[in-house]
Amino acid sequence: MLGSRCNAVTVMVLNFVVTPLELSLIVPFLRFGEVITGSGHFPLTSDAFKKVITGQASKDVMLSIVHAMLGWLIAAPFALAALYMVFIPCFKLMVDRFGGVPSSPRTPIKLESCVSFH
Template identity: 60%
Template sequence: MGPRWFQKKVVDPLLLILRRGAEPKQLAFSAALGITLGVFPICGVTVFLCGMAIGLLGSRCHAPTAMLANFIATPVELSLVVPFLRLGEVISGGSHFPLTSDALKKVLTGQASREVLQSIWHAVFGWLVAAPFILAMLHILFFPCFNILIRKFSTGPPSPKKTLSSPSEVRVKVRDA
């Protein structure tokens, strides 16, 4: 993975997103959501979670940005499994799962299945507790970044906001019976 790979997989898609004129607030939220879901402590589940979130949030979430952020978060995901595990253990008062070669041997031979399931639960619980803070912190951090990036790279005006300037703009569609 060299600079060429990074350019093709991260920089080029980001520039494409910025040039399409999306709203900075939506992009900041979508990127924060993608990363927050991307660090979920069970590998292989994050794309599914991100897809579900995009489906549930609809137009409030910019799907390409959320998925790109989810992809970018993949290396960080593995580095946060142990901190989420320890946080979950502390908050739940659960037993400490030893991360030793002996514990790995027990896991591989099937002798520690209950402990493994419990540690997975603790890691997910730790993520559930931390996720709102991660999301909020990243959203606050990303908003000014996307404001600057959109001004620098956008080729057109931002997409129009869907606000009504007066009540007369509200139209009711009546169907003939």
């Protein structure tokens, strides 16, 4: 989506840094999906995790995964809207402050934006 405006290494490092946060949100999304569907509380045990890893997942484990995905699908638009409202002013401030220098090596640097002859 961002094309040449985003450095691939930066995106990979940022994804690596945020992975613990992403994994920690599985449980709240699971519980939210259970509340939405009105189903029972799925116990998160090491036995259930072993069944998922070994491919012997029962119907309950698969249903809990569906609940977590449903919770994410419903919560994601609200989370994205909140992040948008928080980060847009920050990005506008950064563009105003650092907007003169291009962020991509493909974008040519204009001489008049970097050097002033006064």
